[in-house]
Amino acid sequence: MILMRPATLTDLPQIEQLARASGPMVCTLPVSREHLQQKISHSLASLRADVLQPAEESYFFVLEESQSGQLLGTSALIAQAGYHEPFYAYRNDVRVHSSRTLGVHNRLHMLTLAHDLTDHTQLCSFYIAPTLRPGLWPRLLSLGRLLFIAQHPQRFSPDLVALIPGVVDGAGRSPFWEQVGRKFFNIDYNQVEYYHGTRNKTFLAELMPHHPLYVSLLADEAQAVLGQVHPDAGLQFDLLVDDGFEADDYIEIFDAGPVVTARRDLLQSWQHSKLAQLGALGESNPASARPCLLLNTRLEAFRATVATITPPEAGRLTLSAELAEALLIGVGDEVRWLPLPAQ
Amino acid sequence: MMFMRPVRRDDLAAITQLAAKTGVGVTSLPLNEERLLARIDRAIATWEEKLPLAEQGYLFVLEDSEQQRVVGISAIEAAVGLNDPWYNYRVGTLVHASKELNVYSQMPTLFLSNDHTGYSELCTLFLDPDYRHSKNGQLLSRCRFLFMAAFRERFAAKVIAEMRGFSDEQGRSPFWEGLGRHFFAIDFSDADYLTGVGQKSFIAELMPKHPLYVDFLTEETRAVIGKVHPHTAPARAILENEGLKYEGYVDIFDGGPTLEAYVAEIRAIRDSRVLPIRLGEPEGSGPVYLLSNDRFQGFRSLLASASLHEKHIVVTAQVAQALQLAAGDTLRAVPLFAREQ
Numbered sequence: 139m140i141l142m143r144p145a146t147l148t149d150l151p152q153i154e155q156l157a158r159a160s161g162p163m164v165c166t167l168p169v170s171r172e173h174l175q176q177k178i179s180h181s182l183a184s185l186r187a188d189v190l191q192p193a194e195e196s197y198f199f200v201l202e203e204s205q206s207g208q209l210l211g212t213s214a215l216i217a218q219a220g221y222h223e224p225f226y227a228y229r230n231d232v233r234v235h236s237s238r239t240l241g242v243h244n245r246l247h248m249l250t251l252a253h254d255l256t257d258h259t260q261l262c263s264f265y266i267a268p269t270l271r272p273g274l275w276p277r278l279l280s281l282g283r284l285l286f287i288a289q290h291p292q293r294f295s296p297d298l299v300a301l302i303p304g305v306v307d308g309a310g311r312s313p314f315w316e317q318v319g320r321k322f323f324n325i326d327y328n329q330v331e332y333y334h335g336t337r338n339k340t341f342l343a344e345l346m347p348h349h350p351l352y353v354s355l356l357a358d359e360a361q362a363v364l365g366q367v368h369p370d371a372g373l374q375f376d377l378l379v380d381d382g383f384e385a386d387d388y389i390e391i392f393d394a395g396p397v398v399t400a401r402r403d404l405l406q407s408w409q410h411s412k413l414a415q416l417g418a419l420g421e422s423n424p425a426s427a428r429p430c431l432l433l434n435t436r437l438e439a440f441r442a443t444v445a446t447i448t449p450p451e452a453g454r455l456t457l458s459a460e461l462a463e464a465l466l467i468g469v470g471d472e473v474r475w476l477p478l479p480a481q
Numbered sequence: 482m483m484f485m486r487p488v489r490r491d492d493l494a495a496i497t498q499l500a501a502k503t504g505v506g507v508t509s510l511p512l513n514e515e516r517l518l519a520r521i522d523r524a525i526a527t528w529e530e531k532l533p534l535a536e537q538g539y540l541f542v543l544e545d546s547e548q549q550r551v552v553g554i555s556a557i558e559a560a561v562g563l564n565d566p567w568y569n570y571r572v573g574t575l576v577h578a579s580k581e582l583n584v585y586s587q588m589p590t591l592f593l594s595n596d597h598t599g600y601s602e603l604c605t606l607f608l609d610p611d612y613r614h615s616k617n618g619q620l621l622s623r624c625r626f627l628f629m630a631a632f633r634e635r636f637a638a639k640v641i642a643e644m645r646g647f648s649d650e651q652g653r654s655p656f657w658e659g660l661g662r663h664f665f666a667i668d669f670s671d672a673d674y675l676t677g678v679g680q681k682s683f684i685a686e687l688m689p690k691h692p693l694y695v696d697f698l699t700e701e702t703r704a705v706i707g708k709v710h711p712h713t714a715p716a717r718a719i720l721e722n723e724g725l726k727y728e729g730y731v732d733i734f735d736g737g738p739t740l741e742a743y744v745a746e747i748r749a750i751r752d753s754r755v756l757p758i759r760l761g762e763p764e765g766s767g768p769v770y771l772l773s774n775d776r777f778q779g780f781r782s783l784l785a786s787a788s789l790h791e792k793h794i795v796v797t798a799q800v801a802q803a804l805q806l807a808a809g810d811t812l813r814a815v816p817l818f819a820r821e822q
Binding site for chain 2: 237238240242246248317322325341346347350351357
């Protein structure tokens with residue numbers, strides 16, 4: 139059975155392997171034991187803390203094959219994207235310059251460095267092993283976070299953001315980085331993303347261009363990748379956009395990947411997930427069963443999975459004993475559930 | 482004899498002919514008779530002291546006294562940018578550095594500026610190609626300094642001269658192609674023309690207002706920042722010989738450099754001397770002098786030999802007459818060229 143749960147310190151060696159497998163694309167999963175350990179500890183502390191409103195917490199989840207104990211994916215939440223340091227993105231601005239004399243009406247596309255998203259809750263560190271990419275497991279790993287937010291809303295901001303990796307070629311070259319960021323930093327793209335994931339962010343403030351960039355003056359290859367998704371990140375992009383995230387307002391400052399944003403209460407998952415009570419243990423009727431995402435309502439003992447079950451009737455749910463055990467729930471406990479599209 | 486004098490209304494035909502010969506890029510001589518006449522009238526009104534500072538401009542012509550032809554033109558604007566904003570780009574530097582990452586970069590940056598607001602401007606310099614000899618170009622350009630020396634109070638503390646920027650034989654400006662076109666979507670020649678006929682509001686409406694990182698421009702565009710058109714090189718040499726310098730300001734359309742100086746420090750102004758005339762033959766092989774009669778409305782200036790003494794200057798009767806001066810009257814004199822150090 140595939141389960142989503144918070145990461146623990148014993149997961150560290152496997153998480154390091156996943157970080158390596160995910161490559162530089164996922165900058166918030168750096169290949170650094172020290173950082174990953176810190177990330178796990180911080181998540182545990184956040185889960186244990188009594189939180190009334192979002193501040194410096196973060197939450198780190200893994201996807202586990204329960205029988206073998208093998209970890210097959212990670213995802214995370216940062217309660218406030220820019221709690222300690224501002225969260226930067228380029229805002230897509232269109233300014234209209236017009237001249238009556240010339241009968242000219244120019245729409246100038248500009249990229250303005252913005253910290254607008256600083257207060258948003260950030261979804262990050264998404265990586266799923268290639269074997270699990272088909273099917274509903276990516277949905278568990280990604281949307282499971284959104285349902286965790288729905289279950290514990292006071293820990294998170296009403297606004298959400300996620301950085302989707304931008305276009306990088308087979309040689310690890312980012313056209314946008316080469317034409318823009320490199321002029322200011324003069325270091326390799328891999329290096330800057332590593333720093334981004336591991337260091338104090340003041341270097342961004344010191345080196346980034348503060349003045350808006352005129353898109354028409356950028357080299358063609360940079361313009362071509364604005365808001366474009368890395369070939370391997372299409373899955374996570376599609377999941378979030380399908381749920382209701384907006385993709386056109388911001389792009390990432392290093393690789394121009396889309397920065398997707400959403401008001402959480404406008405998301406499909408938020409609007410369609412509900413609480414139900416575990417009424418009885420038993421098997422589901424195949425005729426009425428459909429895939430559903432299931433979460434318990436716990437924090438440190440958070441568990442989530444996808445299973446094909448009969449949706450609740452009158453707010454009561456029947457689950458198999460195996461499923462209830464995996465979710466660490468008993469009859470009478472609450473379960474949050476979301477119907478998923480049939481595959 | 483070649484001499485400089487203020488423009489008259491009946492110079493219009495000659496000036497229109499000159500305007501037809503300039504080609505693209507000499508912004509202030511548009512081939513538009515109405516505009517040229519208005520320019521002449523403005524100069525006359527300036528000399529008649531009928532205009533506020535914001536509108537004052539002096540227009541001088543070079544006359545061939547034998548042919549009785551006007552063959553050159555040069556001008557001074559008393560103070561730019563007091564009605565319509567005066568734009569250029571300042572080429573500045575932004576340093577981005579991070580000790581933590583051991584990274585340091587200097588980014589040349591173009592800042593849109595109105596810094597030269599209120600400065601006096603040397604402009605509208607053009608000499609008929611057939612007359613480009615015998616130091617006529619020198620006279621055409623430098624006589625303006627003698628005028629300014631005589632009437633310092635009518636001008637600003639600083640003076641500028643915009644040098645035409647680089648464009649190729651097809652009239653293509655790399656700076657325009659790399660920058661202006663993105664924002665204006667019109668040809669360089671059209672933008673230039675509109676500026677010359679005073680339709681400048683489109684600049685403010687369409688210009689990019691934010692600083693531009695030079696590194697984002699193409700190499701071809703970067704290469705011509707601060708570069709003059711080949712035809713302008715001689716004019717530039719004259720002004721630099723007088724002490725004007727490029728200090729990082731360029732034209733927003735063609736990237737040509739603006740030269741600037743404090744009026745008090747311009748050689749011809751600083752070193753010129755006012756002396757009473759004695760008629761006679763100047764001594765043999767002295768330098769050529771730039772001479773003027775120091776009059777406002779009746780200004781005359783020319784090049785001639787002269788003998789400079791401590792308390793008088795010797796010039797021929799012909800020279801004195803051309804300057805409309807008699808023995809005992811004062812004239813202003815300075816060696817045409819700055820002496821080599």
